[in-house]
Amino acid sequence: MKIIKLGEKITAANDREAEALRQRLKEKGILLINLMSAAGSGKTTLLSRIIKDMKDTRIGVMEADIASDVDAVRIEALGARAIQVHTNGMCHMDAGMTAEAVDALGDDELDLIFLENVGNLICPAEYDTGAGKKLMILSVPEGDDKPLKYPLMFMESDALVISKMDAREFFPFDMEAFTDRVRILNPDIKIFPVSAKTGEGMEALEGWLSEALEEWRS
Amino acid sequence: MHEMGIVLHLAKTLDQTAVEEKLSRISKVTLQVGEVSGIITDLFVDAWNYFKPRHPVLADSELVLEEIPAVTWCDSCKSKYETVRYGRTCPYCGSGETWLLQGNECVIKEIEAE
Numbered sequence: 385m386k387i388i389k390l391g392e393k394i395t396a397a398n399d400r401e402a403e404a405l406r407q408r409l410k411e412k413g414i415l416l417i418n419l420m421s422a423a424g425s426g427k428t429t430l431l432s433r434i435i436k437d438m439k440d441t442r443i444g445v446m447e448a449d450i451a452s453d454v455d456a457v458r459i460e461a462l463g464a465r466a467i468q469v470h471t472n473g474m475c476h477m478d479a480g481m482t483a484e485a486v487d488a489l490g491d492d493e494l495d496l497i498f499l500e501n502v503g504n505l506i507c508p509a510e511y512d513t514g515a516g517k518k519l520m521i522l523s524v525p526e527g528d529d530k531p532l533k534y535p536l537m538f539m540e541s542d543a544l545v546i547s548k549m550d551a552r553e554f555f556p557f558d559m560e561a562f563t564d565r566v567r568i569l570n571p572d573i574k575i576f577p578v579s580a581k582t583g584e585g586m587e588a589l590e591g592w593l594s595e596a597l598e599e600w601r602s
Numbered sequence: 603m604h605e606m607g608i609v610l611h612l613a614k615t616l617d618q619t620a621v622e623e624k625l626s627r628i629s630k631v632t633l634q635v636g637e638v639s640g641i642i643t644d645l646f647v648d649a650w651n652y653f654k655p656r657h658p659v660l661a662d663s664e665l666v667l668e669e670i671p672a673v674t675w676c677d678s679c680k681s682k683y684e685t686v687r688y689g690r691t692c693p694y695c696g697s698g699e700t701w702l703l704q705g706n707e708c709v710i711k712e713i714e715a716e
Contacts, residue, residue: 388623390710394608394633397615474607480614506640507604511611532690568699 398511402479405514409491415600416486416497417593418477418515420537423503425523426547426580428455431498433580435464438590441597444497446485448477455500465489476507479514495597505534509541516600523548524555528562535569543574543592550579605642608708609649613657615710620659623715628663630714636705637672638685672705 393399409416421427428447435443445466447455456468469485471477477485482499489497499515501508520541522530525548531538538544544566546559563575574592578585616628635641647665654660672685678697685705687693692700 385629385714385716387712387714388619389712390619392615392619392710394612394615394708394710396710397618398611400618475604476607478607478611507607511607 395511398479401483402512402514405479405483405486406516409486409497409514409516410600412491413601414491414494414497415517415597416482416499416513416515417596418499418501418508418513418518419521420501420505420508420518420541421503421521421523422505422526425503425521425526427500427503427521428458429580430521430545430547430578431459431500432462433583433586434590434593435459435462437586438593441594442493442495444489444494445500446482446489446497447500448481448485448502450474450502465494471502475502475504476511477501477513478511482513482515496593505530505537509534509537509539517542517596519543519545521545521547524552524557527555528558528565531562531565531569538566538569538573541570541573542596543576543589545589546575546577548579548581549577549584550582604640605645605649606653608641609646609653612650612710613653613660616660616713617657619713620715625659625715628659628713628715630664630666631660632666632668632711632713634668634670634707634709634711636670636707638702638705639708641708643667643669668711670704670707673703674700675703676700 419427431445443464445459445464446469448469448471450471450473453468456466459466467489477499499513518541520537566573576585576589578589650665673682674685675682676692676697677699679695681694683693685702690700691698
């Protein structure tokens, strides 16, 4: 009998798989974006708008849900490549599941792949999927207090989309208090207030996506 | 059932360690779990007991959880305080410019194996 001191994260095996996937996609010049938010924040609506606007970028979408294929059907109707991933009850996507999903989607002739993670502000933030960038959405109706309740998601993300800006007048959402709370957690995060419905703010977000892709390939 | 996912990842990491270290049996696994890591220890142990028979190397291993207390640092008055008791606001000066020093860990400290 021997004692082995590990001092390793519980998710060490996952983190190694994530790094392998990140390297594989980097060599292919594909940027994988882990898109995370609560259920109903408008992930699929935002992606639909991005696909329509960024016609010169080849986009693939992996829709992860506990059940159903309604999201993948919506994305495919726009002409983008899409697959539905079922997590069999798991509340998040991990690196092994993501690598399998990329194989199923096919990694040829694509520039950007969006992993639409399970709708949940907690667990998806804790697992490295192998994505090159992490993008989160917080919709106006969810409220400006969410950074206080779910800090890890805000700390982990590279960029934050504030969605449903067209509904702002109907909700007591304090934009200044919200962005202050976010910046305390993550001073470097990029913030994009948008409405996928009216198109407000979409240009800035799509500019960030194009720059991130260019930087990934350089 | 957040704990189920964490146990699956733990089992995967230990399976890989067993292969790397050429271990046939892991008899004890000691984890360090932070007080605010979000892990509910009772559920975690239940999930562990459910999954370990599926991993031959772990089948009769004992799980030990060591809790690490959560401590927050206040940047304004340079003091430390108990996170769970006072939350994000410093009890000494009322500042919100506070950072978690420890208590969010989820680490495999050591294993006993042959």
